[in-house]
Amino acid sequence: MEKRAVFDEERCKGCELCIEVCPEGIVHLAGHLNRKGFHPATVTEQERCTGCMFCARMCPDLAITVYRPDKRAAGA
Amino acid sequence: MRVAFERPAGLTDCPTHYCPGCTHGIAHRLIAEVITELGVADRTIGVAPVGCSVLAYDYFDYDMIQASHGRAPAVATGVKRALPDRTVFAYQGDGDLASIGMAEIIHAAARGENITVIFINNAIYGMTGGQMAPTTLLGQLTTTSPAGREAPREGYPLRVAELLEQVRGVAYLARYPLTKPPEIGRARNAIRKAFQTQLAGKGFSLVELLSTCPTGWGMTPREALRWVEEVMVPYYPPGEFRDGPEDPGGGPSRKRVG
Numbered sequence: 001m002e003k004r005a006v007f008d009e010e011r012c013k014g015c016e017l018c019i020e021v022c023p024e025g026i027v028h029l030a031g032h033l034n035r036k037g038f039h040p041a042t043v044t045e046q047e048r049c050t051g052c053m054f055c056a057r058m059c060p061d062l063a064i065t066v067y068r069p070d071k072r073a074a075g076a
Numbered sequence: 077m078r079v080a081f082e083r084p085a086g087l088t089d090c091p092t093h094y095c096p097g098c099t100h101g102i103a104h105r106l107i108a109e110v111i112t113e114l115g116v117a118d119r120t121i122g123v124a125p126v127g128c129s130v131l132a133y134d135y136f137d138y139d140m141i142q143a144s145h146g147r148a149p150a151v152a153t154g155v156k157r158a159l160p161d162r163t164v165f166a167y168q169g170d171g172d173l174a175s176i177g178m179a180e181i182i183h184a185a186a187r188g189e190n191i192t193v194i195f196i197n198n199a200i201y202g203m204t205g206g207q208m209a210p211t212t213l214l215g216q217l218t219t220t221s222p223a224g225r226e227a228p229r230e231g232y233p234l235r236v237a238e239l240l241e242q243v244r245g246v247a248y249l250a251r252y253p254l255t256k257p258p259e260i261g262r263a264r265n266a267i268r269k270a271f272q273t274q275l276a277g278k279g280f281s282l283v284e285l286l287s288t289c290p291t292g293w294g295m296t297p298r299e300a301l302r303w304v305e306e307v308m309v310p311y312y313p314p315g316e317f318r319d320g321p322e323d324p325g326g327g328p329s330r331k332r333v334g
Contacts, residue, residue, distance in 0.1 A: 002077050015097030015290075015297040021257060038096065056081040057257045060101030061092065066081035 004049040004067050005056070007042055011063035014038035018055035018064065024048050027055055084108045086117055090134045097297020099254040099287040100128060103167075103196055104135055106260070110268045111138070111163070114275065120163040121155050123148040125177075127169035128203045129196065146177020149184035152191040163274060165192040171201040174210040174234050181240070181282075188245030188279040188321075192270045195236060195282055197251075198289040199308060206292035210234040213311055217294070233311065237284045241317045247279035249318040253286035253309055255301050262314070269319065278321050286312055 005027075012034060018041050019027045026048050029039040041063075043049055056064040086108030094100045111117050117138065124132040126145035133140030143151040148166035156164040173181050173195050184191065200218055201207040208218040208225060213233050215224040225233070237251045248270045252263035263285055270281035286308050288300035295303060 004077075011091060013096035017097055017297055017301070020298045020301060051080055053081045054257045057260055058102070060094065060097065060099055062083045062087070062101065062105060064081070065079060065083070067077040068080040070078045 002067065003043075003046050004051045005043050005046070006065045006067070007040065008063040008065075009034045009040035009042070010036070011061045012038060012040035013061055014040060015060065016041070017058045017060065021054040021058045023052060023054060024050065085112050086137050088135055088137050092135055093131060094128060095289075095291045097288060097290045097300060098128070098202075099198075099285070100196065102254045102260060103194060103263075103285050103287065104132070106264045106267050107165070107167070107194060108136065110264065110271055113268065114163075114271055116163045116271075116275070119161060120165070121159070123152045123155070123164070123166040125166070125168040125172040126203075127172045127201075129167055129169060130203070132167055146172050146175070147180055148172070148177065149180045149189070149191065149193060152193075153184055153187070153189045156189060156191050160190075163192075163271065165194060165271070167194045168196065169202070170195070170197045170199065170211040170236075171204075171207075171209045174236050178210075181236075182243065185240050185243040185280045185282070186245050188247070190274055190277055190279055191281075192274045193280075193282040194267065194270075195284045196287045197236070197284055197308075197312065198287040198292070199233070200289050200292040202289045202292045206289070206294075211236070211312075213307060216307075218292070235312060237282075237312070237317050240282060244322055245280050246282070246318055247321040248273040248281035249283075250316045251284040251286065251312060252314045253304050254288075255286070255304050255309075259314070266316065284312070286314070 030042045034040045051068045120138045124142040152166040207220040250266035266283045273281040290297045290300040
């Protein structure tokens with residue numbers, strides 16, 4: 001399973017706004033610290049990610065890139 | 077797989093200095109996305125305020141100026157009049173716009189200056205350490221209203237959008253909270269309409285964004301979002317206050333859309 005929501009750990013400030021808005025409840029803070037000293041947000045079950053982009057739209061630090069399957073490629 | 081969402085053009089790679097959970101970053105993104113969409117990135121000039129967003133020139137990949145406290149609309153006026161083919165926006169907080177800059181914003185609006193103002197209302201002075209702002213709500217704790225703002229002592233919070241609604245030069249005016257993706261989508265549409273108003277030469281446009289200041293409010297970022305929804309939104313109702321210039325023959329617009 002390819003990742004759908006990719007979090008840039010070093011940009012993350014651990015504010016949890018992505019956790020607040022994720023409809024699937026699959027975003028969590030990691031146990032480790034990033035170089036800024038924050039616990040970065042991460043997706044634990046990528047296979048449950050629908051690619052809704054709520055986390056990315058909410059992230060004040062633009063730490064999240066969202067990918068969706070290319071329909072043309074999938075249909076070929 | 078294709079990219080569905082990524083950091084927009086128009087913002088630099090520089091990480092922001094904003095506190096965790098501060099919604100300034102969301103507002104920056106919306107402006108950058110809209111300016112890219114409208115195809116005016118190469119002729120956009122932004123004016124940063126005094127306040128937390130004073131360093132906005134590091135984050136926006138446009139020509140930027142940093143104005144004296146509250147004077148962003150006056151500086152934007154000068155830029156727009158000298159270079160009328162540029163898209164000019166001022167980015168201001170509530171301490172900047174509603175307190176020391178109240179004269180500048182009212183008169184820029186009354187002149188119908190063809191500029192766009194993005195107004196971040198987080199009901200507090202963030203950068204200087206959480207002092208009471210003109211927009212601080214009754215009962216709200218700040219370092220200069222430690223027992224909560226009380227009307228007999230500190231007066232009432234100012235509603236800037238409602239104040240500007242009666243100013244004739246205003247062509248577009250809206251207020252939305254940055255609390256959830258759907259609201260953020262509405263805020264984005266409003267910012268787009270505001271810039272389109274300027275591009276059409278219709279006059280002054282302003283979008284007020286209800287934002288959070290988790291550090292100044294003494295809350296977690298998630299608590300701060302709920303505080304906007306439960307406390308700020310009832311006092312600062314969202315919606316479009318004006319869309320299109322007022323009929324020159326008419327009185328103050330009372331029409332509330334959306």
